[in-house]
Amino acid sequence: MEISDKRVGELMAAGRAAVRFNAPLGGDRARQLVESIVAHGATSVVDLGCGHGELASLVAAAAPAIGVVGIDRDADQIAAAQASSQASFDVGDIAAWQTPADTIVCVGATHAFGGTVDAISTLAPRARRQLIVADAAWMGEPDDWCRATFGELPTVDDVADTAAQIGFASLDLSTSALDEWDEFEQGFIAGIRSVGGDDAQYFADLRSEEYARYRGVLGFAWLIGTR
Ligand SMILES: C[S@@+](CC[C@H](N)C(=O)[O-])C[C@H]1O[C@@H](n2cnc3c(N)ncnc32)[C@H](O)[C@@H]1O
Numbered sequence: 001m002e003i004s005d006k007r008v009g010e011l012m013a014a015g016r017a018a019v020r021f022n023a024p025l026g027g028d029r030a031r032q033l034v035e036s037i038v039a040h041g042a043t044s045v046v047d048l049g050c051g052h053g054e055l056a057s058l059v060a061a062a063a064p065a066i067g068v069v070g071i072d073r074d075a076d077q078i079a080a081a082q083a084s085s086q087a088s089f090d091v092g093d094i095a096a097w098q099t100p101a102d103t104i105v106c107v108g109a110t111h112a113f114g115g116t117v118d119a120i121s122t123l124a125p126r127a128r129r130q131l132i133v134a135d136a137a138w139m140g141e142p143d144d145w146c147r148a149t150f151g152e153l154p155t156v157d158d159v160a161d162t163a164a165q166i167g168f169a170s171l172d173l174s175t176s177a178l179d180e181w182d183e184f185e186q187g188f189i190a191g192i193r194s195v196g197g198d199d200a201q202y203f204a205d206l207r208s209e210e211y212a213r214y215r216g217v218l219g220f221a222w223l224i225g226t227r
Pocket of ligand 1: 020021022023025048049050051052053054071072073074077092093094095106107108109112
């Protein structure tokens with residue numbers, strides 16, 4: 001079935017709107033991230049590629065004294081974030097963001113810096129207390145289809161090696177659990193289906209079939225580096 005680019009954009013927007021985070025990020029991990037940011041005494045936090053701003057909003061709600069800024073190039077998501085949050089949000093290109101902050105967060109948007117490994121190297125000098133970077137990384141051995149679909153990605157070990165070279169006082173490395181992935185993908189697919197119409201069902205089925213191919217192979221590596 002042929003689906004126009006415009007319609008694909010609408011379907012993807014419905015998928016994004018249906019999930020709390022546009023990443024395999026479960027509620028427990030989100031709580032732990034917020035607790036860690038607050039515990040390390042950040043007074044300024046920037047979330048680069050914040051999507052519709054859920055994580056930035058959680059930090060701002062947990063500690064209103066922290067200046068929290070979320071940046072994303074998607075004006076619709078930024079408008080949604082601004083409507084319901086104590087954090088500040090701006091539309092912008094995160095690749096141009098150079099301002100230091102106590103804590104820098106970049107979840108699922110490292111391609112703006114050339115990938116996860118480059119994002120860690122680029123952002124670490126600007127993070128005064130903590131750097132939180134998370135993105136796709138191979139967890140299992142990718143087949144040709146995975147490589148063609150997702151392109152060049154680091155392994156989880158590559159991410160660990162890069163982080164180790166930065167010289168953080170403490171490093172916390174983990175990967176999203178399969179239940180975080182399942183919850184994310186199921187929510188996203190349900191959002192696509194909710195649009196209605198044969199094309200939406202077809203597109204949702206396609207995503208579901210694709211997920212079955214990359215489940216457990218495409219990972220999502222989390223780095224928390226603290227100074
Ligand atoms: C996979 S989503 C993750 C969103 C959010 N961090 C979350 O976890 O829910 C990646 C986000 O990065 C944004 N993004 C990608 N490249 C960007 C760039 N160069 N400048 C600003 N935002 C960008 C996209 O618009 C998208 O909202």
